[in-house]
Amino acid sequence: MDKNFQEEQFTGIMKFTPPLYKQRYQFIKDLVGKYKPKKVADLGCADCTLLWMLKFCSCIEVLAGLDICASVMKEKMHRLSPLPVDYLQPAERSLTVTLHHGSVAHKDPCMLGFDLVTCIELIEHLEESELKKFPEVVFGFMAPSIVVISTPNSEFNPLLPGVTLFRHPDHKFEWNRAQFQSWALETARCYDYSVEFTGVGHPPTGMENVGFCTQIGVFVRKYPQTSESAQSEKPTEAVYKTVFKAVYPSLKDEKYLQNAVVSEVIFRAQIIKRSLLDCLMSEHEEYNDDPTERKSKFQPSMNCFSEDLGKLVVEKSMGPFVDGNMVYIPLKTIFSFPKVNRLCGTFEKLCKLIAGKVTLSSDGSAVMLNTEHENEEN
Numbered sequence: 595m596d597k598n599f600q601e602e603q604f605t606g607i608m609k610f611t612p613p614l615y616k617q618r619y620q621f622i623k624d625l626v627g628k629y630k631p632k633k634v635a636d637l638g639c640a641d642c643t644l645l646w647m648l649k650f651c652s653c654i655e656v657l658a659g660l661d662i663c664a665s666v667m668k669e670k671m672h673r674l675s676p677l678p679v680d681y682l683q684p685a686e687r688s689l690t691v692t693l694h695h696g697s698v699a700h701k702d703p704c705m706l707g708f709d710l711v712t713c714i715e716l717i718e719h720l721e722e723s724e725l726k727k728f729p730e731v732v733f734g735f736m737a738p739s740i741v742v743i744s745t746p747n748s749e750f751n752p753l754l755p756g757v758t759l760f761r762h763p764d765h766k767f768e769w770n771r772a773q774f775q776s777w778a779l780e781t782a783r784c785y786d787y788s789v790e791f792t793g794v795g796h797p798p799t800g801m802e803n804v805g806f807c808t809q810i811g812v813f814v815r816k817y818p819q820t821s822e823s824a825q826s827e828k829p830t831e832a833v834y835k836t837v838f839k840a841v842y843p844s845l846k847d848e849k850y851l852q853n854a855v856v857s858e859v860i861f862r863a864q865i866i867k868r869s870l871l872d873c874l875m876s877e878h879e880e881y882n883d884d885p886t887e888r889k890s891k892f893q894p895s896m897n898c899f900s901e902d903l904g905k906l907v908v909e910k911s912m913g914p915f916v917d918g919n920m921v922y923i924p925l926k927t928i929f930s931f932p933k934v935n936r937l938c939g940t941f942e943k944l945c946k947l948i949a950g951k952v953t954l955s956s957d958g959s960a961v962m963l964n965t966e967h968e969n970e971e972n
């Protein structure tokens with residue numbers, strides 16, 4: 595028996611493991627993993643569960659949902675808001691999530707420029723007049739690189755207990771594989787897409803001829819969109835109503851980048867200061883000399899810092915030192931830490947981001963920390 599399908603005596607209880615809706619969402623997640631789209635729109639997004647799952651895909655920078663029913667979208671849309679952790683540790687990517695109230699039978703410029711458009715269990719809910727307009731809106735107007743459409747495969751229905759006509763009372767139709775494939779092939783031909791058919795929800799052993807429980811068409815646009823074709827028919831009027839918008843904190847935003855860099859610089863400087871003072875104290879104990887005299891001329895060997903995790907190779911000339919009550923940690927040393935390096939990119943950017951936020955030596959080349967605070971803490 596197939597591993598994701600369990601059945602008892604065929605006419606008895608049948609259930610998919612994982613549940614079919616989860617298999618559909620996982621199919622989309624896998625596709626996102628494969629194609630790495632930046633902008634994804636989910637049409638007929640209902641309670642936004644798929645969008646919520648997709649917000650964790652780090653390639654995605656724009657997520658949009660559309661549904662004709664505003665109340666179902668609003669039910670759990672708070673799940674799409676940033677969490678406290680998103681502010682504490684802003685991600686490197688930017689992410690904007692928007693929900694629109696409207697119909698897939700209408701064009702709206704907010705749906706332009708997407709890489710992937712998903713329509714999961716949507717088309718069978720469309721009235722005949724809406725279904726007629728759907729290809730022109732999705733493939734002609736939105737024209738994303740990839741469209742995924744899933745819909746029930748009616749050939750599987752005899753295996754589902756209790757299903758007489760349709761699987762759901764709101765379904766306007768349910769197609770067999772030949773019907774779906776002929777509609778999909780004609781749509782693909784008309785709008786210059788290729789289409790491949792697959793599905794989720796395997797039939798039980800011996801019943802393979804009925805096909806998947808959910809049939810899926812993956813449409814890929816044949817030619818890259820030219821700016822001319824993208825511009826050719828832009829309606830001036832927005833018809834959808836935006837019901838939700840969240841802009842996630844991101845290191846792409848200078849404000850969050852500055853916070854992250856300043857905290858990292860202070861954190862690194864504190865660690866170096868502590869190692870330096872520990873070295874100083876152990877050398878003092880070893881030689882039993884006058885620590886104040888030693889302190890003022892102390893320039894440690896880099897061995898003191900060799901155990902600092904993740905530190906790049908540091909030249910001896912970059913070494914930190916103590917002068918009087920101040921510890922000087924050269925910015926070059928701090929820049930050599932991988933995380934600081936990655937966040938800033940260039941040394942100039944590091945200097946710019948911390949200017950006015952971190953106390954620097956008069957020539958601006960080193961972070962200055964007071965040794966006094968160290969003693970107060972102890």
Ligand SMILES: C[S@@+](CC[C@H](N)C(=O)[O-])C[C@H]1O[C@@H](n2cnc3c(N)ncnc32)[C@H](O)[C@@H]1O
Pocket residue numbers: 615637638639640641660661662663666696697698699713714715716719720724
């Ligand atoms: C069966 S639900 C599928 C929900 C979701 N895609 C999923 O897979 O869990 C179909 C959704 O399509 C929405 N819908 C129906 N007609 C629509 C239309 N013309 N435009 C946009 N959404 C529509 C319904 O409100 C409903 O939320």
Ligand SMILES: [Mg+2]
Pocket residue numbers: 715716718719762765
């Ligand atoms: Mg349905």
